[in-house]
Amino acid sequence: MALVGPAPMLKTNPFAVLRSDLRDERSATVPFPPGETHVSLARTRRFAEEPLPMLLDAYERYGPIFTLRLFHGNVVFMLGPAANHYITVSHAANFTWRDSHFRDLIGLMGDGLLTIDGEFHRRSRLIMLPAFHREHIAASLDVIVQETESALDSFKPGATVDLYAWTRRLALRVAMRALFGLDPDGAQARSIDAAGLFEEALAFYASDYLLRVFRGRFTPWARMQEAARKLDTLIYAEIQRRRASGERGSDILSLLLDAHDEDGNTLSDVQIRDEVMTLMFAGHDTTTSTVSFMFYELARQPQIVAQLLAEQDSQLDGGRARPSQLIGGELAQLEMVLDETLRMYPPAWVGPRRAVEAFEFEGRTVPARAFVNYCSWASHHLPDVFEEPEAFRPQRFTPEARAALPKGAYVPFGGGSRTCIGMRFGQLEVRTIATLILSRFTLEQSPGFELSIRQMPTISPKHGLPMIVRERSAAATSLPAAA
Numbered sequence: 001m002a003l004v005g006p007a008p009m010l011k012t013n014p015f016a017v018l019r020s021d022l023r024d025e026r027s028a029t030v031p032f033p034p035g036e037t038h039v040s041l042a043r044t045r046r047f048a049e050e051p052l053p054m055l056l057d058a059y060e061r062y063g064p065i066f067t068l069r070l071f072h073g074n075v076v077f078m079l080g081p082a083a084n085h086y087i088t089v090s091h092a093a094n095f096t097w098r099d100s101h102f103r104d105l106i107g108l109m110g111d112g113l114l115t116i117d118g119e120f121h122r123r124s125r126l127i128m129l130p131a132f133h134r135e136h137i138a139a140s141l142d143v144i145v146q147e148t149e150s151a152l153d154s155f156k157p158g159a160t161v162d163l164y165a166w167t168r169r170l171a172l173r174v175a176m177r178a179l180f181g182l183d184p185d186g187a188q189a190r191s192i193d194a195a196g197l198f199e200e201a202l203a204f205y206a207s208d209y210l211l212r213v214f215r216g217r218f219t220p221w222a223r224m225q226e227a228a229r230k231l232d233t234l235i236y237a238e239i240q241r242r243r244a245s246g247e248r249g250s251d252i253l254s255l256l257l258d259a260h261d262e263d264g265n266t267l268s269d270v271q272i273r274d275e276v277m278t279l280m281f282a283g284h285d286t287t288t289s290t291v292s293f294m295f296y297e298l299a300r301q302p303q304i305v306a307q308l309l310a311e312q313d314s315q316l317d318g319g320r321a322r323p324s325q326l327i328g329g330e331l332a333q334l335e336m337v338l339d340e341t342l343r344m345y346p347p348a349w350v351g352p353r354r355a356v357e358a359f360e361f362e363g364r365t366v367p368a369r370a371f372v373n374y375c376s377w378a379s380h381h382l383p384d385v386f387e388e389p390e391a392f393r394p395q396r397f398t399p400e401a402r403a404a405l406p407k408g409a410y411v412p413f414g415g416g417s418r419t420c421i422g423m424r425f426g427q428l429e430v431r432t433i434a435t436l437i438l439s440r441f442t443l444e445q446s447p448g449f450e451l452s453i454r455q456m457p458t459i460s461p462k463h464g465l466p467m468i469v470r471e472r473s474a475a476a477t478s479l480p481a482a483a
C-alpha cells in the first residue's frame with residue numbers, strides 16, 4: 001500500500017499567498033521578537049544580496065532571536081547553538097517546512113522529503129533511509145571515481161578552469177547516474193537534454209525574487225514548470241520501464257522502487273518521482289558549492305595544501321585512496337578541511353520553517369504561523385562560538401575540538417529528524433573529488449578574482465570560480481602531515 005501524501009497547497013496564486021501571510025501576521029496574539037519591523041524595500045534588497053552581515057549585525061543588537069521585515073512580512077531569525085537545537089531537535093514538532101519561505105520548491109520537487117512534514121515525513125523517511133545506508137552509498141563510489149577521472153581529463157596545466165561550472169556539471173552527472181541510474185550520455189537522457197532541463201528548472205530559484213512572484217506565460221515560473229514537465233516524462237517512463245522489466249541496479253531509484261516499511265507501506269510512482277527530483281536538487285548543488293569553496297580556500301592557504309598532499313603521500317596506496325578511506329572519512333587532514341569548509345560556507349545556509357503554535361525562546365515570544373528560520377551560515381560565524389570566524393582554520397575540527405563544541409553549534413547538515421539524508425553520500429562525493437583533484441593537480445587562484453556569494457537557494461560563488469591548473473607540486477609534499 002502506498003503512503004497517503006499531504007493535501008496540495010491550497011493557494012498557489014502568489015498574490016493570494018501574500019494576502020494570507022499578511023492576514024496571519026495581523027492575527028498574531030503575542031508580539032514578534034524585537035528587530036527591524038518597518039517596511040523597507042532597501043532592506044529586502046540588501047538581504048537578498050548579502051544576508052550574512054545583516055544577520056550578524058542584528059544578532060549583536062538584539063541577541064539570538066530577532067525579527068527582520070523582509071519581502072512582504074516579518075521573518076523571525078534564531079541564531080546560535082541553543083536556537084539551532086531548539087528548532088531542529090527539542091521543539092522540531094512545532095515547526096513545518098511545507099509552508100515556509102521556500103514553499104516555491106514544491107513547484108519543482110512536489111512532495112519529496114524536503115517539503116513534507118509530520119507523520120508523512122516520518123514514514124517516508126523510514127522507507128527511504130535504507131537506501132542511504134553505508135553499503136548502498138559505497139556502491140556509488142565507482143560512479144563518482146569514474147566521472148571525476150573523466151572530468152579531470154579536461155584539466156590542462158596552465159589553462160584556467162571555472163571550477164564551479166566544472167564541479168556542477170560533474171555533480172549533476174554523478175546524481176543522474178548514482179541516484180537515478182540514468183546514463184547522461186545515453187540516447188534517452190540526450191534526447192531531451194535531461195541535464196540542461198534540470199538546470200533550466202533550477203534557474204527559477206536563482207531568478208530575481210520579484211520576478212518569481214509572477215505566473216503565466218514567459219515568466220521564470222512557466223519556464224520552470226515546462227522543464228519539470230519534460231523531466232517528468234523521462235522519470236515516469238523510467239519508473240514504468242523498471243517496474244515492468246523488474247530491472248534493478250545499484251542506484252537509489254532501484255532501491256526506492258522496492259522500498260517499504262515494516263507495515264508494508266511503499267512509495268507510489270508520484271512519490272518516487274518527487275523523491276528523485278528532491279534528491280537530484282538537494283544532492284548536486286550542495287556538493288558543487290562545497291568543492292568550490294574548499295578549493296577557493298585552499299588556493300589561499302598553501303600550507304594547508306601541503307598538509308593534504310603529505311597526507312596523501314603517506315596514506316594512499318600508489319596514489320589511490322582505498323574505498324574505506326573515502327567512505328569512512330579516514331584521511332584526517334582532509335576531513336578537517338571539509339568540516340571547516342562547511343563551517344564557513346554551509347551550502348544549505350538557512351533552515352526555513354513556519355511556527356505551528358506561538359512559543360517563547362530566551363524570553364521573547366513568537367506568534368503562531370510566523371516564519372522562523374535557523375541559519376547555519378550566521379551561526380557558524382558567531383565569534384562567541386567560533387573564535388575569529390573569518391579565518392579558515394581546519395584545526396577547529398580536531399576530534400577533541402569538535403567534541404568540545406556546544407550542542408547545536410555546528411549544523412551544516414541540519415539536525416534531528418530532518419538531518420540531511422544524503423549527508424554520507426555528499427561527504428563521500430566531496431572527499432572523492434577533492435582527493436582526485438589533489439592527487440593530480442594544484443589549483444591556483446586566478447589573478448584579480450574576488451569572491452562574491454549568491455544565496456538562492458544554496459550559497460555558491462556568484463560569478464563562478466576561475467582557477468589556474470598546475471601540475472601537482474612535488475615540493476609541497478615534503479611538509480609533515482600533522483600540524
Ligand code: HEM
Nearest residue numbers: 113114282283286287348351412413414418420421422426
Ligand atoms: C555537502 C553536501 C550537503 C549539505 C551541506 C546538505 C545540507 C542539508 C541540510 C542543512 C539539510 C536540512 C535542511 C533543513 O533543516 O531545512 C538537508 C536536508 C536534506 N538533504 Fe542534504 N546536504 C548535502 C548533500 C545532500 C545529498 C548528496 C543529498 C541526496 C543524495 C541530500 C538530500 C537531502 C534531503 C532529501 C534532505 C531533506 C531531509 C528531510 O527533511 O528529511 N543532501 N541537507
